[in-house]
Amino acid sequence: MVMADWPGVNAEWSRELDVPSTSGADAPGTVRRWHLLDNGAELARHGLTPLGTLLCVHGNPTWSYLWRSLLAAGSNSAHPWRVVAVDQLDMGFSERTGTFRRLADRINDLGDLTDVLGLEGPVVSVGHDWGGAISLGWALAHENQLAGVVLTNTAVHQPEGSPIPAALRLALHPAVHKWGTTTSDAFLRVTHSLAHPPLPAEIRNAYMAPYRGASRRAGVGNFVADIPVDASHPSFAALTGVAEGVRRLDVPALMLWGPRDPIFSDRYLKDLIGRLPHADVHRYESAGHLVAEDRDIAAPVFDWLAGRVTGGGIGSADSPAVEGTDGFEPLWAPLAGLAAGPTGDGRAVVEMATDGTVARFLTWKQLAADVDHLAAGLATAGVGPGSRVSLMVPPGVDLTVALYACLRLGAVVVVADAGLGTKGLSRAVKGATPDVLVGIDKALAAARALGWAARRISVRELTPRRRRLLGVETSLAALARAGSARAGAAGKAALSLPGPDSPAAVLFTSGSTGPAKGVLYTHRQLAAMRDTVAQTFGIRPGQRLVAGFAPFALLGPALGAVSVTPAMDVTAPRTLTARALADAAAAIDATVVFASPAALRNVVATRGGLTPDGTAALGRIDLLLSAGAPVPEALLAEVQQLVPRASLHTPYGMTEALPVTDISLEQIQAAAADAAAGTMTGAGNGVCVGWPVHGARVAVIPLAADGTAAGSVPVTDAGITGEIMVSAPHVKDAYDRLWLTQELSSGPTGWHRTGDVGHFDAQGRLWVEGRLAHVVTAPGGVVTPVGPEQAIEGVDEVRMAAVVGVGPAGTQAVAAVVETVPPAPKAGLAGAELAGRVRAAARSAGVSVAAVLVVPVQPTDIRHNAKIDRTRLSRWASAVLAGGRPGTP
Numbered sequence: 001m002v003m004a005d006w007p008g009v010n011a012e013w014s015r016e017l018d019v020p021s022t023s024g025a026d027a028p029g030t031v032r033r034w035h036l037l038d039n040g041a042e043l044a045r046h047g048l049t050p051l052g053t054l055l056c057v058h059g060n061p062t063w064s065y066l067w068r069s070l071l072a073a074g075s076n077s078a079h080p081w082r083v084v085a086v087d088q089l090d091m092g093f094s095e096r097t098g099t100f101r102r103l104a105d106r107i108n109d110l111g112d113l114t115d116v117l118g119l120e121g122p123v124v125s126v127g128h129d130w131g132g133a134i135s136l137g138w139a140l141a142h143e144n145q146l147a148g149v150v151l152t153n154t155a156v157h158q159p160e161g162s163p164i165p166a167a168l169r170l171a172l173h174p175a176v177h178k179w180g181t182t183t184s185d186a187f188l189r190v191t192h193s194l195a196h197p198p199l200p201a202e203i204r205n206a207y208m209a210p211y212r213g214a215s216r217r218a219g220v221g222n223f224v225a226d227i228p229v230d231a232s233h234p235s236f237a238a239l240t241g242v243a244e245g246v247r248r249l250d251v252p253a254l255m256l257w258g259p260r261d262p263i264f265s266d267r268y269l270k271d272l273i274g275r276l277p278h279a280d281v282h283r284y285e286s287a288g289h290l291v292a293e294d295r296d297i298a299a300p301v302f303d304w305l306a307g308r309v310t311g312g313g314i315g316s317a318d319s320p321a322v323e324g325t326d327g328f329e330p331l332w333a334p335l336a337g338l339a340a341g342p343t344g345d346g347r348a349v350v351e352m353a354t355d356g357t358v359a360r361f362l363t364w365k366q367l368a369a370d371v372d373h374l375a376a377g378l379a380t381a382g383v384g385p386g387s388r389v390s391l392m393v394p395p396g397v398d399l400t401v402a403l404y405a406c407l408r409l410g411a412v413v414v415v416a417d418a419g420l421g422t423k424g425l426s427r428a429v430k431g432a433t434p435d436v437l438v439g440i441d442k443a444l445a446a447a448r449a450l451g452w453a454a455r456r457i458s459v460r461e462l463t464p465r466r467r468r469l470l471g472v473e474t475s476l477a478a479l480a481r482a483g484s485a486r487a488g489a490a491g492k493a494a495l496s497l498p499g500p501d502s503p504a505a506v507l508f509t510s511g512s513t514g515p516a517k518g519v520l521y522t523h524r525q526l527a528a529m530r531d532t533v534a535q536t537f538g539i540r541p542g543q544r545l546v547a548g549f550a551p552f553a554l555l556g557p558a559l560g561a562v563s564v565t566p567a568m569d570v571t572a573p574r575t576l577t578a579r580a581l582a583d584a585a586a587a588i589d590a591t592v593v594f595a596s597p598a599a600l601r602n603v604v605a606t607r608g609g610l611t612p613d614g615t616a617a618l619g620r621i622d623l624l625l626s627a628g629a630p631v632p633e634a635l636l637a638e639v640q641q642l643v644p645r646a647s648l649h650t651p652y653g654m655t656e657a658l659p660v661t662d663i664s665l666e667q668i669q670a671a672a673a674d675a676a677a678g679t680m681t682g683a684g685n686g687v688c689v690g691w692p693v694h695g696a697r698v699a700v701i702p703l704a705a706d707g708t709a710a711g712s713v714p715v716t717d718a719g720i721t722g723e724i725m726v727s728a729p730h731v732k733d734a735y736d737r738l739w740l741t742q743e744l745s746s747g748p749t750g751w752h753r754t755g756d757v758g759h760f761d762a763q764g765r766l767w768v769e770g771r772l773a774h775v776v777t778a779p780g781g782v783v784t785p786v787g788p789e790q791a792i793e794g795v796d797e798v799r800m801a802a803v804v805g806v807g808p809a810g811t812q813a814v815a816a817v818v819e820t821v822p823p824a825p826k827a828g829l830a831g832a833e834l835a836g837r838v839r840a841a842a843r844s845a846g847v848s849v850a851a852v853l854v855v856p857v858q859p860t861d862i863r864h865n866a867k868i869d870r871t872r873l874s875r876w877a878s879a880v881l882a883g884g885r886p887g888t889p
Contacts, residue, residue, distance in 0.1 A: 002035050002093045006206040008068045010075075012045075013037040016093075019116045025105040026097070034113055035093035037064045037085040039075045048080040051310050052122035052147055054301075055138070056085040057110065059129020059154070060223035061181075061188045063092030065206055066128060066292050073298035079306060086113060088131070090219025092210045100222050103130075103235040107137030107242075114142070122147030124309060126301075127154055128292065129264070130223060133242050140245040148252040148309050149276075150301060152291050153261050155268040156243040156275070164229055165263045171224050181221035183214050194289040196260055203293070246275045252308035253279035254739070256297050258287030259431060269737075270433040280304060280739040283431055285515045300740045307743075328500045331526050331558045332371065332404045338541065338560055339368035347588065348557060350564035351396040356583035362397055367404075367557065374405035374476060375495060377483030381457075381474065383436055385410030385498055388506070390434035390453060392443030395553040395565040398459050402438055402476060403554055407505075407523070410498035415554075416508040419571040420516050426450050428508045428516050431737060444470040500524040506736045509655045510628075510867065518736030519655045528695070528729035529658060530558045535694040536662055537592075537623060537649065544588040548576050548595035549627060564588050573599040573628075577606040578642065582614025585621060593621055593643070596628040597635065604638045621646040627653060629867055630687040630768070630786075633672060636665045652689035652768065656732045656745075656752060660698060660724075661766050663690025671765055682718040682761030685787035685845070686769040689758075696728035698766055700759060701747060706810065707775040707782045709757075712748055718762045721784060723772050725751045757784055774870040776805035776812050783814055783847055785870065791845035795837045797821055800858045803842075804874040806851070806881055813850035815877045816842060817858070817889070824854040827876075828886040853877055859889055 004014030015038055021030045043050055054074060056067040064085035074081035087094040089101060089109055101109065114123075123145045127135030132154025139146050158164055164172075171180055171187060181187040188211055192204050199207070211217050228236040253276045257269050266283075273279060287294035338344070344365045353359040362370065383389060389411045393399040406413045416428040429437075429452045437443070437453035444456055448471045458467070458475045467473075498504070504523040508516040521529075533539060533555060541560025547553035548566050556563030566584040568576040576599035585593065595603070610618075621643040626636075631650045640648055650668070651659035663671070668688060675684030692698045699714030700722030709723035731752045735742045745753045757775060758768040769784035776783040785803040792801035800819045805812035816838050818830065830838065835852035842849040859869040876889035 004037075006065055006068075006209065007202050008072070009037065009065065009206075010039070010042065010071070012042050013039050013071055015041075017113070017116060019109075019112050021109065022112055023101070023105045023108045025099045025101045032089055032097060032109070032112075033095040034089070035064070035087040036113075037067070037071055038083070039071050040082045040084070042075050043080050043082060046075075046077065048077055050074075050080050050082040051305070052124060053082040053084060053119055054124050054126050054150075055110075055114065055119065055135065056083060056126040057128070057131035057135040057138075058085070058088065058092070059127075059131040060091070061191055061211060061217075061220040062129070062207060062290075063087045063210055065092075066290075067126070069292065069296065069298040070126070070301060073302050079302050081302070081305065084117065084119070086110065087210070088134070088219070090222065096216065096218065098218075100226075101219075102226055102238065103133065103137070103228075103242075104238040106134045107141065107238070110134060110138045111141055114138070119145065121145040122309065124148040124150060124305065126150040126152075128152045129154055129289075130227075132156070133239060136246055136249075137238070137242045139249065140242065143249070146249070146251055148254070148305070149249065150254045150256070150304075151272065152256045152297065153258055153264040153268075153289055155264050155271070156239060156246060157268075157271050158228070159267065159271070162267075164227065165265070167262050168224070168227060172227065172229070177224065178221060181224050182217045185211065185217070187220055187224070188217075191289070194261070195293045196258075196286060196288045197294075199290075199293060243275065246272075249276065252304075254301065254304045254308070255279050255281045256291055256295075256300065257281065257283045257737075258289060258291035258294055259283050259427075260286060260288035261291075263289055266430055266433050273737075280308070281737040282739040282741070283737050285427065285431075300743075303743065304739075328524055328527055330407070330498075330500075330523050331504075331530060332408045334541070334558060334560050335364070335368040335371060335404065338364040343542065347562055349397050349400045350562070350584075350587055352564060352567045352580070352584050352587060354567045356567065356579065358587050360397055362401075367401065370401045370480060371404045371408060373480040373483045374401055375408045375483065376486035377479030377481070378405060378409055378411065379495060380482050380486070381479060383409060383411050385496065385502065387411045387436065388414055388432060388434040390414040390416070390429055390432065390437040390439075392437060392439035392447075393459055394440065395547065395570050398476060400554070400557060400563075404557065407498075407526075409495060410502060412503045412506060414506045414518075416516065416518075417571045420508065420511050422446075424511050424516055426452065428518065429453070432506050432518055438476065441466075441470070444472060447471075498523055500527075503733070507655050517655075517738060517741065519732045520734045520736045522733050525730055525733055527558075530555055532659065532694050532696070532728070532730050534559055536651075536659065537625065539592060539623075543592055544590045545592035545594060546581065546584045546588075546590045548573065548581065548584075548593065548599050549625075552594040552625075552627075561592070562588050564590070568599070574602045575599075576602055577609060578603045579606065579609040579611070579614060582610055582617050586613060586617035589620065590617070591620070591622045593624045593646070595624070595626055597626055597631045598629075600626055600631065600635060600639050603642065604635065607642060610642075615642075618643050619645060624648050625651060627651050627659065630689075633665070633668050636668065640665060650689070651693065652766070654754060654756075656754070657696075657726050657728060657730060659693050660696055660726050660728070660754075661690045662693050663688060663765070667765075671761075674761070674763075680762050682759050682767065683763075683765075684767070686758055686767035686784070687786055687790075688761075689766050689768050691764060691766070692726075693728075695730070696726055698727075699725045699751070700757075701725060701753070703757065703775070703782055705777075705781065707772075707777040709753070709772060714748065714751060716760055716764070718760050721757060721759045721769060721782075724754045724756045724758050724766070724768070726754060727751050771870070774804070774874075776803065776814055777809050778805070778812050778814060779810070788814075788816070788842045788845040788847040788849075791841045792816055792818065792838050795834075795841050797834065798838070800860075800868065801838075802858060802868045802870050802873050803847070803849075804870050804877055806874065806878045814842075814847055815851040815853060815874075815881070816849045817853045817855055817873045817877060819855055819858045823856045825856070826886065827855045827888055828853065828880065830854045851877070851881055853880060855889055
């Protein structure tokens with residue numbers, strides 16, 4: 001009898017069962033003894049009727065212990081599910097059969113077991129590693145019982161011409177195989193080392209328990225040997241049957257993935273998504289192969305079961321209807337009309353050289369033709385609807401043509417910029433798994449070195465040697481030439497139009513509050529974004545805009561506006577100079593400017609380099625928009641001097657919904673006056689971002705005493721602080737391959753939870769107080785950071801301030817971390833005089849600061865150079881105040 005004394009396992013779950021075998025690996029009449037963990041008896045003892053059964057299948061070299069968190073969660077009276085976690089034959093504590101069991105045998109074995117158990121529907125199969133293929137094989141043979149499938153880091157297909165993972169190649173090598181998998185316990189130890197964070201000793205020991213001694217590890221070696229490396233392998237046909245059969249499974253599916261897996265990488269996830277396109281997918285960014293150990297998967301699995309299998313999931317409350325979804329016109333649609341009309345020979349997209357002259361441009365006729373040609377050429381190269389195309393091209397002519405060609409074709413554009421940093425960019429692109437990468441030489445070299453995409457296309461023509469070096473198959477120009485023959489009416493007809501609700505783009509967040517997230521937009525939502533911008537700011541066809549902020553550079557042609565990008569590094573907005581901005585404005589006689597706050601700071605700082613002509617060009621600007629981060633009123637006032645005729649607006653939004661609200665400089669000044677007077681409910685404590693834009697609704701979910709926003713009723717009452725919610729036609733469709741994040745961001749149906757906190761004043765203006773994750777839970781109540789930070793930044797020598805919590809939630813002390821002018825020589829505790837002034841400033845905002853620290857430079861995001869990483873500062877401040885070395889946060 002197996003004794004269940006493993007950490008996290010209820011001894012009542014462990015049981016053994018004799019099962020008659022029908023496998024071809026056994027003689028007729030053979031009975032095999034199985035070990036499994038099964039919470040059925042526990043549920044019965046408590047009088048709980050299970051909602052269904054999770055049939056959990058481990059891989060190699062784990063055992064049923066892998067699923068202990070699901071067993072514990074399934075025993076909860078709130079959501080009782082029977083969880084049956086098996087030890088496959090020759091594995092775990094099940095019988096050592098002395099036979100070599102192939103994939104088909106193992107699928108058959110599992111069916112024998114479930115027959116004896118008498119499992120009836122609904123059954124949800126759960127699989128990991130090679131247990132994924134076995135669980136899916138069982139699912140295909142028991143579709144009448146099947147209610148869903150859950151997969152974690154597994155594979156059912158090895159791409160043709162692609163080698164199996166290096167770790168498995170090594171384990172299969174004749175010189176290593178028997179010693180590495182059977183004679184020694186090396187294979188087990190290597191697998192356990194893949195956990196992030198490392199497994200505690202008692203957990204490692206539990207995983208090793210059934211495999212002590214070479215005689216107990218024969219199944220481990222046989223499992224490895226049964227990996228079908230090519231079509232000649234005995235299990236190749238069985239695996240192919242599972243891989244193709246999966247396509248017909250019409251049941252809910254959930255994939256939970258650890259991308260730090262040297263075995264089952266994202267390419268296998270991409271393959272499974274192609275076979276189960278309706279699946280919900282969540283990638284735990286820093287998790288690896290043992291994702292069930294690296295993360296608590298039980299909570300999301302049972303939330304998913306409630307929402308997808310048994311009903312009543314997250315986000316089921318009523319919400320307002322979203323307006324403005326009729327009259328859909330895709331983003332590329334205006335190009336043909338502009339090309340055919342009186343504007344056809346006028347400039348559409350302009351590119352600036354570093355010397356301030358026009359490097360090149362396209363007319364509307366040329367732009368429309370080039371888009372058609374490239375779309376046709378991409379189609380001939382096998383890029384079609386749903387293909388993911390990563391665009392690593394600076395804003396300008398090439399990016400505009402490539403973007404609109406992909407959208408026209410129905411391909412999904414993936415946009416992640418170098419502002420994420422090398423590591424963040426690589427993580428983002430790999431997670432999106434593009435089919436094709438289009439890039440400049442630098443991006444192509446990185447793609448080749450880091451394995452970002454199997455197919456690569458260069459922006460410019462390359463020599464044959466250079467093409468081979470970068471692994472490039474063709475160029476945009478070559479594709480355009482190939483497509484020009486198809487660009488007539490017949491060619492256009494051959495390109496099917498993507499539907500309004502087809503995926504169109506994956507845009508990445510700045511990564512300022514954690515790993516950058518991919519945000520998925522449909523064609524309808526991109527079109528709604530264009531329409532919202534046009535109607536909110538009165539941007540009409542024929543206007544001329546300088547796009548110093550990348551998102552708006554891409555919207556220019558869709559708005560019918562002549563667009564120019566200044567000579568700058570758009571991934572580092574602070575590289576925009578006043579001279580470059582003026583040169584770009586003069587090149588098209590601009591009427592509108594889009595720029596980020598970091599860009600505007602440098603424009604103001606470099607205004608001494610303006611020429612008289614540049615000053616005059618800026619003087620003709622009618623509208624200036626700055627988005628991406630809050631813009632201080634003092635900075636706007638300085639910008640106003642450079643563009644005296646312009647109306648200055650600072651729309652508030654995010655990658656998930658751009659824009660959400662809008663406010664002008666005059667309205668900011670009026671709000672500040674109301675806050676100073678103290679006579680209007682809700683005026684003050686934060687940044688006033690104005691009123692909802694066209695078609696948007698904004699509300700808040702009130703904060704509880706613990707700093708959470710757990711309610712379900714959005715409110716707009718003045719003075720109530722809560723998490724900001726938005727409902728609008730241009731809100732993103734979902735977070736890409738982040739199902740759990742998407743569920744957590746979904747409030748009542750139709751509302752997006754922004755993760756920002758704020759409140760309304762009596763005039764209906766929204767005031768942003770910070771991020772929900774940065775709320776300090778002090779004994780006297782919650783403290784939101786932006787209000788006291790603004791007060792502290794009023795201290796003469798303080799350039800940027802961050803208010804963070806130190807200590808356990810609910811009893812946190814408030815610390816202020818400041819960057820001074822001139823910069824402090826090193827990080828650490830602030831001097832008494834500065835600390836006193838900072839504390840006094842914070843008190844004026846109603847906050848008591850327990851400690852004041854200084855840093856030479858605040859840790860901010862690369863893209864905006866404005867969003868402070870308060871979570872990082874909180875950890876650093878906690879360490880310093882506990883007596884640790886200050887170091888650098």
